[in-house]
Amino acid sequence: MTKISDIVSRVTTQASSARAEVEAALERAQTAEEYHALLSLTAERALQRADQIDAQITAGEKVGKLAGVPFVVKDNYLAFGAPTTAASKMLENFNAPLQATVVEKLEAEGAICIGKSNLDAFAHGGSTENSAFGVTKNAFDQSKVAGGSSGGSAVVTALDIVPFALGSDTGGSIRQPASFNGVFGIKPTYGMSSRYGVVAMASSTDVMGCFATSADDISLVMSIMAGRDDKDMTTLPDYFAPTSDVSSGLKIGIVKETMNEDVDEDVRVATNSYIEKLRAAGHTVTEASMPLAPLALAMYYIIVPAEVSSNLARYDGVRFGRRAEGAMTLAELYGRSRDEGFVTENKRRIMIGSYVLSSGFFDAYYQQAQKARTLLINEFNDLFKEYDFLLSPTAPTAAFGIGENTSDPVKMYLADVMTVPASLAGIPAISVPAGFNDHHLPIGVQIMGPMKSDAALIALAASIGEQ
Amino acid sequence: MSTITTEDVRHLAQLSSLQLSDEEAQNLQTDLENILTYIDQLGTLDTTGVEPTYQVTGLENVWRDDVVQASDISRDTLLALAPDATENAVKVPKVL
Numbered sequence: 001m002t003k004i005s006d007i008v009s010r011v012t013t014q015a016s017s018a019r020a021e022v023e024a025a026l027e028r029a030q031t032a033e034e035y036h037a038l039l040s041l042t043a044e045r046a047l048q049r050a051d052q053i054d055a056q057i058t059a060g061e062k063v064g065k066l067a068g069v070p071f072v073v074k075d076n077y078l079a080f081g082a083p084t085t086a087a088s089k090m091l092e093n094f095n096a097p098l099q100a101t102v103v104e105k106l107e108a109e110g111a112i113c114i115g116k117s118n119l120d121a122f123a124h125g126g127s128t129e130n131s132a133f134g135v136t137k138n139a140f141d142q143s144k145v146a147g148g149s150s151g152g153s154a155v156v157t158a159l160d161i162v163p164f165a166l167g168s169d170t171g172g173s174i175r176q177p178a179s180f181n182g183v184f185g186i187k188p189t190y191g192m193s194s195r196y197g198v199v200a201m202a203s204s205t206d207v208m209g210c211f212a213t214s215a216d217d218i219s220l221v222m223s224i225m226a227g228r229d230d231k232d233m234t235t236l237p238d239y240f241a242p243t244s245d246v247s248s249g250l251k252i253g254i255v256k257e258t259m260n261e262d263v264d265e266d267v268r269v270a271t272n273s274y275i276e277k278l279r280a281a282g283h284t285v286t287e288a289s290m291p292l293a294p295l296a297l298a299m300y301y302i303i304v305p306a307e308v309s310s311n312l313a314r315y316d317g318v319r320f321g322r323r324a325e326g327a328m329t330l331a332e333l334y335g336r337s338r339d340e341g342f343v344t345e346n347k348r349r350i351m352i353g354s355y356v357l358s359s360g361f362f363d364a365y366y367q368q369a370q371k372a373r374t375l376l377i378n379e380f381n382d383l384f385k386e387y388d389f390l391l392s393p394t395a396p397t398a399a400f401g402i403g404e405n406t407s408d409p410v411k412m413y414l415a416d417v418m419t420v421p422a423s424l425a426g427i428p429a430i431s432v433p434a435g436f437n438d439h440h441l442p443i444g445v446q447i448m449g450p451m452k453s454d455a456a457l458i459a460l461a462a463s464i465g466e467q
Numbered sequence: 468m469s470t471i472t473t474e475d476v477r478h479l480a481q482l483s484s485l486q487l488s489d490e491e492a493q494n495l496q497t498d499l500e501n502i503l504t505y506i507d508q509l510g511t512l513d514t515t516g517v518e519p520t521y522q523v524t525g526l527e528n529v530w531r532d533d534v535v536q537a538s539d540i541s542r543d544t545l546l547a548l549a550p551d552a553t554e555n556a557v558k559v560p561k562v563l
Contacts, residue, residue, distance in 0.1 A: 098540060356506075
């Protein structure tokens with residue numbers, strides 16, 4: 001697997017060039033077309049940027065930490081060079097007038113976006129089957145899903161098309177596809193990286209993170225993405241200090257509610273083997289209890305649809321995006337544009353959101369869920385008094401078959417059951433490859449840490465190794 | 468088991484500005500019932516006296532100075548995104 005530092009070193013010593021690296025990545029992307037991981041390539045702009053970087057190096061000018069490194073963005077990040085579709089008919093032809101802050105930051109360090117990856121439309125889903133433009137296939141078995149919603153970014157990383165790719169994580173959308181494709185994927189602390197210029201889904205849990213094939217590369221990319229942005233008032237001042245130091249004898253809790261018989265045996269076996277590695281490294285792993293963990297999914301599927309229904313109200317066919325033809329009244333224009341532009345899962349979530357926020361149900365659902373969220377956060381806080389980190393499988397299964405869960409939305413939602421607690425609490429969590437099952441499908445484990453422990457979390461993951 | 472009637476689906480679609488086909492409305496009725504039945508389990512949790520959490524990092528209003536900041540995005544660029552625009556305005560069908 002290609003490491004970011006290998007590319008930077010080749011490019012800056014002129015053993016290779018940014019153009020050659022970009023051309024090779026574009027070629028790998030075209031060769032892997034059958035996976036349908038990418039919705040568009042931004043070849044023209046990427047090659048122009050590569051030539052600029054090569055010219056700077058030839059002129060002896062200082063270049064950034066990611067000089068000439070090709071990467072991919074999930075297609076809900078506003079980025080130049082191709083439309084930003086959010087994998088929806090609504091934004092099929094939307095050419096963003098600006099770029100996401102984190103894309104600008106990565107470009108300022110010399111990274112080069114070569115394409116935009118597939119996702120569940122508007123990031124609603126856990127398999128990338130809800131894309132309006134076709135399903136992405138798993139990097140290890142094309143009959144299986146890529147996971148989601150950032151399925152395309154996980155697959156391009158796993159196939160070594162690019163050394164890193166950006167994703168967004170609202171309830172597991174980076175961690176679960178990372179697990180399904182055998183790569184590292186991080187959901188940082190809420191507010192660590194700017195969301196400005198990314199299609200909003202649920203504003204109280206949305207975070208921007210990345211995929212890579214090593215924890216060190218995750219650390220490098222997040223160090224550039226982190227920090228305060230005046231255009232996203234929820235961002236925190238930059239606290240992320242990359243480190244390789246891991247305290248000896250850490251206390252790690254394995255959340256017992258995530259290791260019961262509802263979880264596939266191959267997942268429990270892989271998690272137990274990871275626990276043995278942690279013990280072999282001198283850490284203590286003992287059983288921790290989080291009684292509210294099993295209820296977190298119900299909280300999530302109240303709070304998130306509520307925020308979705310609000311965030312997606314802006315897609316009305318008026319100022320940008322799809323507009324239905326021939327509407328005679330404004331109400332008809334809204335109703336038909338939204339019917340045409342959203343996939344069924346978008347409509348489910350918007351309507352559930354309208355339901356839980358409507359008068360008469362607000363207290364019983366939305367308010368109750370936000371109170372339950374307080375109790376869940378209290379459970380985490382109590383556990384982090386006793387444990388440095390918490391561990392669980394990333395998902396209850398390895399990648400499932402394409403089409404296997406599409407007829408039952410609740411079954412599909414259960415793929416998020418391990419990842420939503422960290423999202424609701426805002427704490428950082430990373431999915432780490434933990435081996436393969438008998439069908440050669442990857443399985444990941446999730447490490448969760450207290451607020452702002454991102455750097456220590458990544459360092460722990462790095463110290464245990466890749467496989 | 469939560470029950471959602473056809474009228475409920477129509478009402479929710481209207482609240483959500485979604486003009487659904489009859490077939491999709493019918494499918495959504497079943498889906499919404501199943502989802503609501505799942506989330507109903509939260510009702511059994513005792514939350515008496517618990518404050519809700521809307522924001523996890525404790526931020527309250529974050530203000531900036533109320534001064535105009537120039538944007539490098541032109542009016543023409545933004546109007547070009549609109550499906551129908553004319554003379555510096557976005558065009559829509561009759562409201563009344």
